[in-house]
Amino acid sequence: MGEILIETKDIGISFGGHKAVNKVNVKLEKGKLTTILGPNGAGKTTLFNLISGLLEPTEGQVFFKGTDVTHLSPLKRIKMGMGRSFQLTNVFGALTAFENVRLAMQSKENIGFKIFTDHRKYKDLNKKTDEILEKVLLKDKKDFLASELSHGEQRKLELGMVMALDPEILLLDEPTAGMAIEEVPVMIDIMRNIQNSGTTIILIEHKMDMVKALSDKLIIIVNGMFLTEGDPETVSKDPEVLKAYLGGGVLDELAVKG
Numbered sequence: 001m002g003e004i005l006i007e008t009k010d011i012g013i014s015f016g017g018h019k020a021v022n023k024v025n026v027k028l029e030k031g032k033l034t035t036i037l038g039p040n041g042a043g044k045t046t047l048f049n050l051i052s053g054l055l056e057p058t059e060g061q062v063f064f065k066g067t068d069v070t071h072l073s074p075l076k077r078i079k080m081g082m083g084r085s086f087q088l089t090n091v092f093g094a095l096t097a098f099e100n101v102r103l104a105m106q107s108k109e110n111i112g113f114k115i116f117t118d119h120r121k122y123k124d125l126n127k128k129t130d131e132i133l134e135k136v137l138l139k140d141k142k143d144f145l146a147s148e149l150s151h152g153e154q155r156k157l158e159l160g161m162v163m164a165l166d167p168e169i170l171l172l173d174e175p176t177a178g179m180a181i182e183e184v185p186v187m188i189d190i191m192r193n194i195q196n197s198g199t200t201i202i203l204i205e206h207k208m209d210m211v212k213a214l215s216d217k218l219i220i221i222v223n224g225m226f227l228t229e230g231d232p233e234t235v236s237k238d239p240e241v242l243k244a245y246l247g248g249g250v251l252d253e254l255a256v257k258g
């Protein structure tokens with residue numbers, strides 16, 4: 001296994017009496033795309049919230065590049081290189097696509113209005129913003145208000161805003177949620193662009209086309225607990241996975257992967 005960027009040790013959280021995540025141990029490897037799969041309500045988003053700091057665990061620890069970040073705020077984690085997107089779109093409708101991405105970049109750099117006193121920095125930010133809009137295939141829409149974009153375009157923009165934080169690892173919670181199936185191949189292209197630029201990705205995704213096309217590794221979570229992990233081919237044939245999770249035949253699609 002290569003360098004580990006994120007590791008959880010016996011991480012868990014209870015809501016009332018219910019253990020939404022129960023002593024989960026995962027290691028996420030640099031440069032890889034790992035997909036977290038599991039039925040609805042299995043605890044995938046909750047695990048993301050624990051990793052990114054939106055929730056404090058009731059037990060266990062989270063490490064980022066060997067540092068214990070369990071009690072650090074989400075903002076501190078972002079500054080360390082952990083980027084996160086959400087199932088719901090979070091864009092500023094009254095700003096253009098370009099402004100949304102640049103604002104995200106400014107927030108990371110903490111430069112606020114000082115940019116107006118440093119022309120070079122300003123130009124540099126604009127250039128980086130253009131590069132990101134190109135990566136998420138929104139260059140043509142840069143001057144559109146975010147509210148004028150389609151839902152799928154807003155999702156791409158959201159991805160651009162997370163990219164603007166220049167993360168070393170990206171946690172993406174269903175980037176295709178609410179997208180029409182015809183839009184999925186474009187999202188796959190965008191994700192490949194991000195992968196090719198060396199960013200490590202952890203993905204929660206239900207659309208199997210996407211999972212098949214991109215995943216180096218699958219981690220299966222059932223009832224808040226880690227079930228198994230491995231390459232998509234192996235995991236899709238694991239009898240435990242088929243028994244506990246599938247039934248519905250979801251991974252049959254993975255098993256026939258070329």
Ligand SMILES: Nc1ncnc2c1ncn2[C@@H]1O[C@H](COP(=O)(O)OP(=O)(O)OP(=O)(O)O)[C@@H](O)[C@H]1O
Binds near residue numbers: 015
């Ligand atoms: N803030 C909360 N308060 C109480 N219960 C919660 C909270 N967040 C999540 N849960 C519960 O924890 C369990 C796991 O939810 P979670 O959203 O993590 O599942 P998921 O695997 O992401 O599901 P989906 O695929 O439907 O998004 C569910 O039973 C959910 O109702």
